[in-house]
Amino acid sequence: MSACEPGESVGAFLCQAGQMLRAAAIESPRLEARLLLGHAMGATPEQLLRDSRAAVPPEAVARFRAGLAARLAHVPMAHILGRQGFWTLDLAVSPASLIPRPDSESLVEAALEAFPDVAAPLHILDLGTGTGCLLLAVLSERPRAFGIGLDRAPAAAALAAANAAANGLAGRSAFLAGDWATALDGRFDLVLSNPPYIESAAIPGLMPEVARYEPALALDGGADGLAAYRALAQALPGLLAPGGVAVLELGQGQRQTVEGLALAAGLAPLSCRRDLGGVERALVLAKKPVGGPAIAD
Incomplete structure (x- = not known):
């Protein structure tokens, strides 16, 4: 040079x-x-x-x-710096997990709106936690909440635990490596997830910062991009406590299909928050009351 x-x-x-x-x-x-x-x-x-x-x-x-x-x-800037800001947090990043993006802050906004009581003693589950960004952001705003982050990649779970410690949230969080919901037996007030939702064939055509350097496990949603949502739809009814909600990140144009999967599994779509770019990004779901209709915006 x-x-x-x-x-x-x-x-x-x-x-x-x-x-x-x-x-x-x-x-x-x-x-x-x-x-x-x-x-x-x-x-x-x-x-x-x-x-x-x-x-x-x-x-x-x-x-x-x-x-x-x-x-x-085209190595991502966040990987070079080793850091990425998300919500009000400073998070370490690595190739083990997705880099937190501003679009995902819409999930935090939706979760806080669903539980406006700052003093609520929430039990939270974050499926596919990555850096821990979603869980840690909510914990930072709800000081009596406790959360568990689960990721299939042990290196990602370790990274999230380190981020919790660095942001003073280790005492109200735990991070585990396992196969999403099958690794847990419990009920949660709030379930968060940014699942893989890119169609397998589309991944090579993504910008090189993503296609080359971000983990395929966190990107690849199967042939139609919906494999993770099918698994989530089946798992969520057994994971949500009474009155609990799930907030899922969506890819562009996926709302209608994911809502259909949720309804078929006994879940009620409550709302969907758009990100700053206008994309329907954060889908809020609850258990559908027996005999009751779904409620959607």
Whole structure:
């Protein structure tokens, strides 16, 4: 890599890296250049702006080059930084789990709306917990709640446990590795899940940051993208406590089909919250009263 040589200024590094990232079809190349250089130097964006004429410290050059090379290869920025913000939390990330995304915050909003009492002593289950982002976000807003996160990948469960400890929530959470609902016998006020919902054949066509670097186990929803929802529909009636609700993340255009699976399993669709992009993202379900109709928005 001939650009970004020792002795060059912060501004020169940012300019050269931005051009290289733009050529690699990276969105927001200037922003990402600042993130990479700030990470390498241990500096904030404000410090980079203030010190734009200062030379990049020699010890930061190699770190920056390595990060830039990774990003040019479409390694996700969160993997390079090792962190991702979600809700009000700072979470460690790794290739063992999906990177938390803003779209999934709609599930947190739906869950908090379903249980508006801040002091409610909720029992929560998060199926396919990944980084623990959904469960930990709800726990951070409901201080008397306790939650269990379950993931089929032991490395993901360990990552979520570390995130709970780092955010002061280890005392109100537990994380287990197992095959979703079959590993548990209990009733929960709230069940959260961001299941795999991408059609198998569509995964190679996803953006390279996802297709190459995020775990297939957390993406692949089977031939029609609905395999996990079928399993969830069968498991949820036995997992929900009286008055309990489930909040499931949906892929674009999946609401009607998933609601049909839920109804057939004895669940009532209550509402569906859209994400910031307008996609119907967070489906809220409850047990259907015997002889009663489903209630949907």
